[in-house]
Amino acid sequence: MTTVQPEAPATPVVDDLYDEDGNYTPAPGVEYPFAVSDVARAVARLLGKGWTAESGAWGTTGTVSGPDGATFTFQVDYEADLCVEFSRSEDDGWPESPELPEDFHEWDHGVHLALACSADGLDYLAEKYADAIRAITGYAPAKTDAPQV
Template identity: 60%
Template sequence: MTATTAAPLFDENGNFDPAPGTEYPFSISDIARATARLLGDGWTAESGCWGVSGTLSGPCSTDFAFVVDYEDDLIIEYRYSTDDDFPEDPELPKAAIKCDSGVYLERASASDGLDALAERSAAAIRAITGR
């Protein structure tokens, strides 16, 4: 049996060049899907183009879009609707910060792992929706 060798992380010019799919083991849309699973029945997620966004839909009229903004923050965008009767001033979990387009997860990064990011996202959405 022969040992397999891993692809080099750097090219012949010394530039970082990991194999496709190895630098980031999951996409933004994967976070939306994992969050939907945690929120349970009635929640679904759809991938945006190339997986760089995801939209979470549930038992309310408002959808939640997972995106990364120009400052590299993971944002959960939503528009308040009077149809949903969300709490007016929700008590967000620690490190979920209100912003103009919704909330962002302070210092969130891929190195946190998919499960941790989904748990943080689900906690924020529960606070926003009051559910």
């Protein structure tokens, strides 16, 4: 008669992403390598001269301000969409019905890029959201001598 010995229990993998009990526990900055405020700062850089950004508390929001008093606040909504909130005024001179870049959707207080996530990368998200702000405002970089990116 042959006796089959039970296999030893698998040893949990311990690395940078998992603890000794197999729980997912990435180090800070690994799971989300940038904050929402980093997106706002990258967008302001792409928009060029006259555009600035400020971080909100803990980097969970970021506000981009433009040359003519325009402000755009980046935030994540309850559905995990990276949204940009803004308000229009009667004398802002913005296009009445801007043609938003592909995959952007309007919501009650602004716009968001469908299915955007941190895995898309900071540069990609910044380019897409800078394009959206240009469309919304009718902003042309030559108006403020912004570098062409």
